[in-house]
Structure formats: structure tokens, C-alpha cells
Amino acid sequence: MDSVVKEDLHSQSLFPPFESDMGVERSKQMKQQMGESGDECEGVNPSLEVNSMVQITLDKGNQVSGIIRWLGYLPHTKHKMAGVELDEDKGVTAGEWLGKYYFHCAPKRGIFVKLQSCQPDVRFQCSRSCDLSLVEYREQDDVPHIPLSFPPLRNEEAVHILRGRMKGIQGHCNSCYMDAALFSLFSCTSVLDSMLFTPFPLCDRNVQNILRDEIVNPLRKNGFVMARSVMHLREQLTEKGQCSSFTNAEKDPEEFLNLIMHQVLGIEPLLRLQSGAQKEQDCYCYQIFMDKQEDLVVPDVQQLVEHSFLSSDLKLVEIPSCFIIQMPRFGKEYKMFSKIIPSLELDITDLLLDSPRECCICSDVATWECSKCFKDKIFSPTGLKQFCSTCSKQVHSHYRRKTHKPTRLHVPEEFRRRSSRGSQDVPREKMELFAVLCIETSHYVSFVKYGPENEHWMFFDSMADRHGGENGFNIPTVTLCPEVAKYLDLPLAMLALEQPRDMDGVAKRLFCDAYMYMYQSKKMALYK
Numbered sequence: 001m002d003s004v005v006k007e008d009l010h011s012q013s014l015f016p017p018f019e020s021d022m023g024v025e026r027s028k029q030m031k032q033q034m035g036e037s038g039d040e041c042e043g044v045n046p047s048l049e050v051n052s053m054v055q056i057t058l059d060k061g062n063q064v065s066g067i068i069r070w071l072g073y074l075p076h077t078k079h080k081m082a083g084v085e086l087d088e089d090k091g092v093t094a095g096e097w098l099g100k101y102y103f104h105c106a107p108k109r110g111i112f113v114k115l116q117s118c119q120p121d122v123r124f125q126c127s128r129s130c131d132l133s134l135v136e137y138r139e140q141d142d143v144p145h146i147p148l149s150f151p152p153l154r155n156e157e158a159v160h161i162l163r164g165r166m167k168g169i170q171g172h173c174n175s176c177y178m179d180a181a182l183f184s185l186f187s188c189t190s191v192l193d194s195m196l197f198t199p200f201p202l203c204d205r206n207v208q209n210i211l212r213d214e215i216v217n218p219l220r221k222n223g224f225v226m227a228r229s230v231m232h233l234r235e236q237l238t239e240k241g242q243c244s245s246f247t248n249a250e251k252d253p254e255e256f257l258n259l260i261m262h263q264v265l266g267i268e269p270l271l272r273l274q275s276g277a278q279k280e281q282d283c284y285c286y287q288i289f290m291d292k293q294e295d296l297v298v299p300d301v302q303q304l305v306e307h308s309f310l311s312s313d314l315k316l317v318e319i320p321s322c323f324i325i326q327m328p329r330f331g332k333e334y335k336m337f338s339k340i341i342p343s344l345e346l347d348i349t350d351l352l353l354d355s356p357r358e359c360c361i362c363s364d365v366a367t368w369e370c371s372k373c374f375k376d377k378i379f380s381p382t383g384l385k386q387f388c389s390t391c392s393k394q395v396h397s398h399y400r401r402k403t404h405k406p407t408r409l410h411v412p413e414e415f416r417r418r419s420s421r422g423s424q425d426v427p428r429e430k431m432e433l434f435a436v437l438c439i440e441t442s443h444y445v446s447f448v449k450y451g452p453e454n455e456h457w458m459f460f461d462s463m464a465d466r467h468g469g470e471n472g473f474n475i476p477t478v479t480l481c482p483e484v485a486k487y488l489d490l491p492l493a494m495l496a497l498e499q500p501r502d503m504d505g506v507a508k509r510l511f512c513d514a515y516m517y518m519y520q521s522k523k524m525a526l527y528k
Helices: 024-037 153-164 175-186 204-220 225-239 252-266 299-314 388-394 413-420 486-487 490-499 507-513
Strands: 052-059 063-072 082-085 108-115 118-119 271-275 282-283 314-316 322-328 345-348 431-442 443-449 459-465 473-480 514-520
Touching: 052 082, 063 108, 153 204, 153 459, 175 204, 175 225, 175 431, 175 443, 204 225, 204 252, 225 252, 252 322, 252 514, 299 314, 299 345, 314 473, 345 413, 431 507, 443 507, 486 507, 507 514
Parallel strands: none
Antiparallel strands: 052 063, 052 118, 063 082, 082 108, 271 282, 271 314, 322 514, 345 431, 431 443, 431 514, 443 459, 459 473
16 A cells, blocks of 8 residues: 555654644645645645545555545655545554554544545546436536525426436435435425525534535435535534534434534424423424334324324424424334335324314314323224213213323313304314335335325435446436335235235335324415
8 A cells, every 4th residue: 555654663763753733834844845845745735635535556556435534644754744634444443553543433434645646536526427328427517506495396396307317416435314414405495495494593604605505505406416415414413413424424314404403503302291290391203202103003193193292292382383203113224014005194183282272072172181092992993982971971881991190181271162153163273294204124225205295205325326336336226116005005904915016116115114203284384
């Protein structure tokens, strides 16, 4: 490895300790000497700097790629050096040289090389001499900066712009968790567009600009985002999140969303929850926790949310504009349910705190709620069980339900007056599903609903294919998957019997590998 600086047993005694903070005059003298000797500038690409993505040719022509984490001079070296964090475990250090750390990375991920040995990573260069047949990739600008704002894509426009190979967000170096989340949140909905424009009190405007101008706008305008744009965002999150692994390690979508929404942009929490008489809790994603339910073989999202809220005694303090729900799991690998049915609408009426509710028997205004009745098999498998005073007395007169202890509901005074005038229809608050993140063998993909019909689904994989070998690049792909509608329309008993391997197209992944569901309230999105 001719270009890699190697430590040897004698170097400790031969070289004096190196002070990284060289004085200005010493630095100038060294640069002048290097410039006069020609060694400093020879073969060095002037565009390379800290956080540049580079490739390095080692012995026997082997190439490695990584990110420059440090630039400077090591003790008694006449060449300017680069400390590089590699994409793979092919290095020799964790950022340490002669007992001193110049940068930090995982063990065997770091190397020190002459800067002139580094070249820009060709996977992120859009050379027109490339032998690809992918015209879209060749025609992208080096730095896709689109200052104008573009609305989300819907219906035929979404199909025209997003469908195809080299479409969506290009994956690179374990970025699928971020690619799938960004594509889901911004391609076909504007529910969280406030992240792109609003100057929140803690907002990092640099990250906001990158998110808006280098990712969301190119996605909505051209249907394609280069991996380098996402890497630019990942580098910023690494710096802001004080975590050195955001540029190369696998993460979970909720970790990314919590970091960028809470710590970096500082947007208001998406959810406000209250458990009993306890203090309100704020969060951005809701994780479903529940015991194994023997009667839930193939549940839908509505059932899972209701069971989780009831078991934790939770209520929504207000209607959220965006409701991001993580599915229940035993640990990170094991799925609690082999299939989950996507609820295209999520009725949150009975999950709201101090909101008018409807008697589940006579449809009058409900004044009592019973958690034990929710699990009673004589009632329907969905919907929390609340009753008016008359129906509550009748239901709980049965000997099997005499031990139940219903709790009184609060009926808003305005609605109580309205009810006394004979207008008793309880308004239903529903949210619509707009995206689903799925995971299989540590790889995240997403399904996005781009239109109103059941068959209006598209499937996105940021690493669906690859061009070239180790030094090639990933080809993101967006495909339509109308076959999803076939399984949404199946009776529950037939869907339960469907073997995943026999399901058409990519429908199996939506029903069997769901990790996170995303719902929106278009009404509330106007205000938040």
C-alpha cells in the first residue's frame, strides 16, 4: 500500500511530537516550502477538502472509497496528508497516528494517505463519457441546486416524473433508511413542507436549505436525487448530531426523523399525548407497544393503534397533521404479526381527548367508555367501546359484564348544547395513509400512495440495481404496483391464507414487511 502512511517501530523515536495547531507563520513557511519544491501541488485535485468523497488506488490496482475527515501535515512529512474514513473495513486505524487522534471513525475504517493519491469519487461524478445508457444520470448537474419550490407530485404527473430506473433517491453506503423516509415524506405530499420553509426557533438554515434545494425540489422537478446530495445532508447531520456514523452506518428511520425534526430543525412535535391524569408527552413518531393478542391473526393498523392506546391509557390531545406509527416488534428482527393490513383511513375520533364521541350501539352522544368491553368478543373487533347512559346500563346488566368499570367521558359544553337541540351527529376525524416504510433483511424500501384509488401505489427502492462492481453506483428505481389493490379487497380469511411467496409483484413486502405507517390530515396541515 504505497500511498498509505505506515507506522513502524522506529517512527516514535525518530519524529518529535506533532502539534496539530501549527502557528500561522510556521504553516505559511511550510506551505511556501512545499510550493517551491512542487510537491504540494503536483497531482492534487484543487476541489478536494474536508468532507469530500474520494477514491484511492492502493497496491495492485485495488481501489477503496471514503470521505476526507482531516487535512494537514503529519510529523516531518513534506506532502500534505489526508485522513480518510473508508466505506468498508479496509483501513488500518480509527483515526489515530502515533498515539494521537486526528479524526475519529470505526476501527479499521481509517487511513492516512498523501492528498495527491486522492481523487474525487467517480460514482458521484456525472461524466458524459460514461458508457451508461442511463441518460437521466448523465444529464444531472454536478451540484443539483434548484432555488424554485415545486409542489408534491400527484396522479399522472407523479407517474410521468417518478416512474422508471434512475428515479427517486440514489442510495449509497447504507443510506436506504434515509432514502426511503425522504421519498415517503416529500414525493407525493406536502404535509411536512413546513420543514422546508419555516424558520423555527432552533432551525439550522443550512440543513433546511440542503433538504429543500438539493433533495426535495430536484425530486419533485426531475424525479431524481443524486447520492452526493443525500451525503451532503448526512455530513451535516453527523456534525449536528454529534454522531460520527451517520455517513456510513445503518440507522433506523425514526432515529433520523427525530434528529432532523427535533435537534436540527427544531419543529414542533407532531404528536401530543396524554396518559390518564399525567403530564402531556410530545413526540415525533409513535411506537406501538402491545401484548400478543391471540384473536388478532391478521390485524389492520386501526386495530393495532386502538389496542396500543387502550393498553397504555393514551389519548391524543389534539388532531395531528402527520401521524407516523411504528409497528410492534419483538426486538429488532422478529415481527409480531406475519401480515398487517394497511388501513387506508385511520379513524382517530375515539382516540381524542375530550372530544365528542358516539355510542357504539345507538349512535347517540357517548358519556361512558369501557376498556373491558373493547376486548369482549361479542362486540366488533374494531372501535373503542363507548356508550350513552342508557346503553351502558343495558350492556353492563349482563352477568359477564357486571364487573366492568366504565369511566365517564367528558362531553364538551358546546356539543352538549348542540345535542340538546336535536343535532346529535358526532363528527368523525379521519386521517389518510400516504406512505409505508418496509424492512427486509436490514434494507428499507417504501410504498407511496400517489392517487385516490386503491391501485394508485408506487414502490421505491434506492438500491434496486447496480451499475459496475465495487466501484460502480446504485440505480434507484420506482415502479407502479397496482397489484396491492387486489389484496386490499380480499376478505380477511382469504388474505390470512395467502402465502407470501405466492403474492403478486411486490405486494408481499407491503403486507408482510411493514415497519412504519405514515398518515396525514389535510385539514390540519393547513394550520401546522
